[in-house]
Amino acid sequence: MRRDRGSAAVEMVLLTPLLVLLLLFVVHVGRAGDGMTAVRHAADQGARAASMVSSGRMADVARRAVEKDLARADHSCADPSVSVRTSVVGETTWVTVQVVCSTSFDGLSLLGAGGVRMSASSTEIVDRYRGGD
Helix, strand or coil, rough: CCCCCCCCHHHHHHHHHHHHHHHHHHHHHHHHHHHHHHHHHHHHHHHHHHCCCCCCCHHHHHHHHHHHHHHHCCCEEEEEEEEEEEEECCCCCEEEEEEEEECCCCCHHHHCCEEEEEEEEEECCCCCCCCCC
């Protein structure tokens, strides 16, 4: 029995780095999922805002709505890029807002994880009674 003395300490020394890496990986996946949710929500808000104004103001209104939503979500989305595209099918006008940004994973350098580029788009019908041409 004396030979097993200290083996628990050795096992913990060997397992601790693996457990730390596993914990960092879980944090990385959580941040990526949260970031993707924030980008999707921002695209939804941008498309909704753009659908309620005239076509000349859609890009500006969508960009401001996206930036405001990302700031409210307290998400570290660096340099968001917002593009607005309209399409007409029959008598219905659609507006599509696409949001692309990079998010950083500060504090996860042990994983070698850098920023991740995320994009999301959302499409809404232009409300012709509120602001459509």
